[in-house]
Amino acid sequence: MDAPPNWLTPEQQAAWDSFIRMQEKLIGRLSRRVQSDSRMSPADYIVLAKLTEAGGRMRFMDLTKLVEWEKSRMSHQVGRMAKRGLVTKEDCPDDGRGAFIVATPAGRKAIEDAAPLHVEHVRRLFIDALTQDELDALSHIANRVLTHMEKQSD
Amino acid sequence: MDAPPNWLTPEQQAAWDSFIRMQEKLIGRLSRRVQSDSRMSPADYIVLAKLTEAGGRMRFMDLTKLVEWEKSRMSHQVGRMAKRGLVTKEDCPDDGRGAFIVATPAGRKAIEDAAPLHVEHVRRLFIDALTQDELDALSHIANRVLTHMEKQSD
DNA sequence: CATCGATGATTGACACGTCAACTAGCCCTT
DNA sequence: AAGGGCTAGTTGACGTGTCAATCATCGATG
Numbered sequence: 091m092d093a094p095p096n097w098l099t100p101e102q103q104a105a106w107d108s109f110i111r112m113q114e115k116l117i118g119r120l121s122r123r124v125q126s127d128s129r130m131s132p133a134d135y136i137v138l139a140k141l142t143e144a145g146g147r148m149r150f151m152d153l154t155k156l157v158e159w160e161k162s163r164m165s166h167q168v169g170r171m172a173k174r175g176l177v178t179k180e181d182c183p184d185d186g187r188g189a190f191i192v193a194t195p196a197g198r199k200a201i202e203d204a205a206p207l208h209v210e211h212v213r214r215l216f217i218d219a220l221t222q223d224e225l226d227a228l229s230h231i232a233n234r235v236l237t238h239m240e241k242q243s244d
Numbered sequence: 245m246d247a248p249p250n251w252l253t254p255e256q257q258a259a260w261d262s263f264i265r266m267q268e269k270l271i272g273r274l275s276r277r278v279q280s281d282s283r284m285s286p287a288d289y290i291v292l293a294k295l296t297e298a299g300g301r302m303r304f305m306d307l308t309k310l311v312e313w314e315k316s317r318m319s320h321q322v323g324r325m326a327k328r329g330l331v332t333k334e335d336c337p338d339d340g341r342g343a344f345i346v347a348t349p350a351g352r353k354a355i356e357d358a359a360p361l362h363v364e365h366v367r368r369l370f371i372d373a374l375t376q377d378e379l380d381a382l383s384h385i386a387n388r389v390l391t392h393m394e395k396q397s398d
Numbered sequence: 399c400a401t402c403g404a405t406g407a408t409t410g411a412c413a414c415g416t417c418a419a420c421t422a423g424c425c426c427t428t
Numbered sequence: 429a430a431g432g433g434c435t436a437g438t439t440g441a442c443g444t445g446t447c448a449a450t451c452a453t454c455g456a457t458g
Contacts, residue, residue: 095360102371105379108386109370113267114312115393122446133414151436158268163415165438170413187423187436206249216263217256219392220385225259227381231374232262238373239269276416287444305406317445319408324443341406341453 116215123211128204133167135208138176138193138201146193149182153191176200270369277365282358287321289362292330292347292355300347303336307345330354 098106121132128135140156141148148156154164168191171177176197182188193201217225252260275286282289294310295302302310308318322345325331330351336342347355371379 095363096367097363098367098371101376101383102367102379105383105386106366106370108383108390111312112386112389113271115390117267119393125446131413149436154437158265160416161437162417162439166415169438182436185424185436187421189437209249209251212260213250213252213256214396215393216260216389217252219389222255224385224388225256228385229255229259229262231378231382232259232266234378235266235370235373236262236269239273239369242368279416285443303406308407314446315407316409316447320444320446323408336406339406339454341451343407 119215120211124204124208127207128200130200130204134171134176135201135204137164137167137171138197139205141177141191141193142198142201146198147190150179150189150191171197273369274365278358278362281361282354284354284358288325288330289355289358291318291321291325292351293359295331295345295347296352296355300352301344304333304343304345325351 097103124130124132124135130138136157137153141153144153144156150164150168151161154161157164159167168177168179172179175194178192178194180190180192182190220228251257278284278286278289284292290311291307295307298307298310304318304322305315308315311318313321322331322333326333329348332346332348334344334346336344374382
């Protein structure tokens with residue numbers, strides 16, 4: 091006979107459902123707000139944020155690893171951002187294969203304008219919903235899940 | 245002078261960062277696994293799951309509201325799924341504008357095959373990382389955030 | 399019965415992410 | 429110096445999501 095399907099308990103199912111629902115609604119709203127008040131996608135935002143945190147100039151691969159993306163994603167992203175004048179690419183003298191990706195003044199201005207609004211949205215949608223204890227609990231839970239996943243292959 | 249940027253506290257920032265990281269890694273892995281072991285996207289999965297839960301036949305708009313999507317997203321999605329033979333569209337006799345979307349036998353088989361694997365991945369990636377108390381806490385937190393967001397416009 | 403606003407659904411253009419294949423330069427070994 | 433394998437990065441095709449515009453129909457109101 092078939093292996094008996096091993097469903098989740100109602101409590102487990104409830105936790106998973108709530109998490110998924112929150113995650114979708116939260117990320118969805120935040121993305122739309124970032125878009126609409128700064129003309130940037132969340133991807134643009136994080137790339138520029140990390141890049142300027144690091145001084146505005148970084149090796150392509152370092153940036154890619156920092157944000158934990160696939161290289162081809164970053165390549166496409168940087169290409170689009172370059173087309174819009176937010177960053178430029180420069181050749182790397184030390185390594186013929188390499189590239190630096192550099193925030194332009196327009197890019198710096200974009201992230202500086204967007205950051206306070208972004209933080210405000212995070213606060214209003216998420217932080218304000220929870221007590222500090224709840225935030226701590228969530229932080230702890232998220233880290234548990236992360237380390238658990240890191241132990242697994244893939 | 246400019247309004248002082250109102251940054252998050254380190255604890256708040258930590259909670260947000262952990263949540264985002266977990267969320268991205270978790271959803272990313274789960275999507276890839278669903279893709280690779282059932283040739284379905286997460287979107288296919290949820291549409292078929294909700295549809296078959298409801299008996300395999302539902303009004304377009306009801307389905308759209310059930311999964312909380314935009315109607316154009318559902319329209320594209322259903323179009324693609326129809327092309328692959330997972331669902332069909334039928335005219336609605338009661339309402340000339342309306343459509344029924346119906347799971348085909350192939351669609352039913354696809355979701356039946358995929359569901360146990362999907363549950364297994366959720367369990368391994370997520371449920372197994374946490375105690376029941378932690379799951380309850382997360383559930384509570386997620387619901388708090390959801391009701392908080394629902395109070396806000398947009 | 400004319401029409402006007404709301405609802406049901408589609409479409410097209412575009413941005414985004416993934417996968418797999420590819421180019422090119424690096425470095426180690428022989 | 430000649431390979432061979434690794435790392436850096438690009439490319440193209442494809443599936444997906446969003447937005448805004450569109451179209452048809454329904455239902456109420458005059």
